[in-house]
Amino acid sequence: MRFNTWRWIVLLSMVILLGALAACGGASKNAASPTATSVPPATATAAPPTATPAPPTATPLPPTPTPLPTDTPTAEATSAVDSDSVAMTVADWPTPPDATEVEISDETLSFKTALLLTDVAEFYRPVYESKGLDASCLEDVGDYTSISCSYSNGDMTISFFAFEGFADTEVEIEVINYGMESSVDSDELGVTEEEGLPLPNDHTGYSFEGGEFRRMIAVYSPSDVETLTAFFQTELASRGWTLDDSEATETETTLRFSGSDGELVVTLTPGDETEALLVLRNQAAAEEAGMLPPAGQARLYLVNFTEGELTVTIDGQTIDVPPSAGMESTSDAPMLDLPPGTYDVTTTVDGASVTDEIVVGADESWGLLLDEYGALPMQLY
Numbered sequence: 001m002r003f004n005t006w007r008w009i010v011l012l013s014m015v016i017l018l019g020a021l022a023a024c025g026g027a028s029k030n031a032a033s034p035t036a037t038s039v040p041p042a043t044a045t046a047a048p049p050t051a052t053p054a055p056p057t058a059t060p061l062p063p064t065p066t067p068l069p070t071d072t073p074t075a076e077a078t079s080a081v082d083s084d085s086v087a088m089t090v091a092d093w094p095t096p097p098d099a100t101e102v103e104i105s106d107e108t109l110s111f112k113t114a115l116l117l118t119d120v121a122e123f124y125r126p127v128y129e130s131k132g133l134d135a136s137c138l139e140d141v142g143d144y145t146s147i148s149c150s151y152s153n154g155d156m157t158i159s160f161f162a163f164e165g166f167a168d169t170e171v172e173i174e175v176i177n178y179g180m181e182s183s184v185d186s187d188e189l190g191v192t193e194e195e196g197l198p199l200p201n202d203h204t205g206y207s208f209e210g211g212e213f214r215r216m217i218a219v220y221s222p223s224d225v226e227t228l229t230a231f232f233q234t235e236l237a238s239r240g241w242t243l244d245d246s247e248a249t250e251t252e253t254t255l256r257f258s259g260s261d262g263e264l265v266v267t268l269t270p271g272d273e274t275e276a277l278l279v280l281r282n283q284a285a286a287e288e289a290g291m292l293p294p295a296g297q298a299r300l301y302l303v304n305f306t307e308g309e310l311t312v313t314i315d316g317q318t319i320d321v322p323p324s325a326g327m328e329s330t331s332d333a334p335m336l337d338l339p340p341g342t343y344d345v346t347t348t349v350d351g352a353s354v355t356d357e358i359v360v361g362a363d364e365s366w367g368l369l370l371d372e373y374g375a376l377p378m379q380l381y
Helices: 001-028 033-038 039-047 071-082 116-132 224-238 283-288
Strands: 101-104 108-113 146-152 156-164 169-177 193-194 197-200 205-210 216-219 241-249 253-259 262-269 275-283 298-304 310-314 317-321 335-338 341-350 354-359 366-371 376-379
Touching: 116 146, 116 156, 116 169, 116 310, 197 216, 197 224, 197 275, 224 241, 224 253, 224 262, 224 275, 262 283, 298 317, 310 366, 341 366, 341 376, 354 366, 354 376
Parallel strands: 298 366
Antiparallel strands: 101 108, 108 169, 146 156, 146 205, 156 169, 193 197, 205 216, 216 275, 241 253, 253 262, 262 275, 298 335, 310 317, 310 341, 341 354, 366 376
């Protein structure tokens, strides 16, 4: 009885299996039957026609990423800003492709690049020209290791500084856009900071020179002398400077201040634009370094820019100056203290002489840079 039962079970199983196989074979002859997709082995081998309708269901999906390119809107936004200088900020100024350590802080952009100073100047010349800015400070820079200049076109002021070091060139650009300073009263003279000193924000340009003991800034502004006098008195007082004396003549106004950094003299000269000359002298630092002349005298340091010995004749004295004397430090440069005044300086190299005229004032220190072309004075203090 058990044997018969199992026999029927086996026969019944074989019938069911044959029925299933028959059903699959029938699907292979009917390409429109959807039952083929429910049996994976049949769709992979016996029914390739059923695979052809499937790909169209996938094709509508890829087009969805294509409307989202990331670069195109950025490029369009940049060109739109470049065409409108009124909306431009320092963030819109380009940088060389290899720029590193790029930082933007308030109105200042700074970065480093492997480009030489001449290449940096060529990179930014078209930018200056497109904004109507004077690009003359970017010309003929091949003999220099640094550039420092500022210029305004009325809508914005650009201050540009670049220094070529041994490994890379450091660049700093400040962009002040007056059109975007809506919070400032248009009739009120604002302030910018340059070399640690306040300057009127309507200035059309400035130049800077200086060293450890003396710094000088010359700046030009359309504001009149009276406006600038009030400006410097207010701004310098807020920075701890004390007005010690002031003097006004037909040709210039002079303001003398004192502070923790030394003595500051501001000289204002009227013209088509008012020139403001700021001279800062650090007496304490100069005295500590032994740079100061006796009170009321002027001091000269004789610096030999040649590799041979030369002689200098001044005020009836002839002095031998060794090769390269003073090139590394004033401590090895011949020194001469004189009363303030105008002097002829005769420099003699290999029997050939050149005579120049210099003017020195009381309590001033000067370096005389000497070579076969004569003497070039450079004020140190």
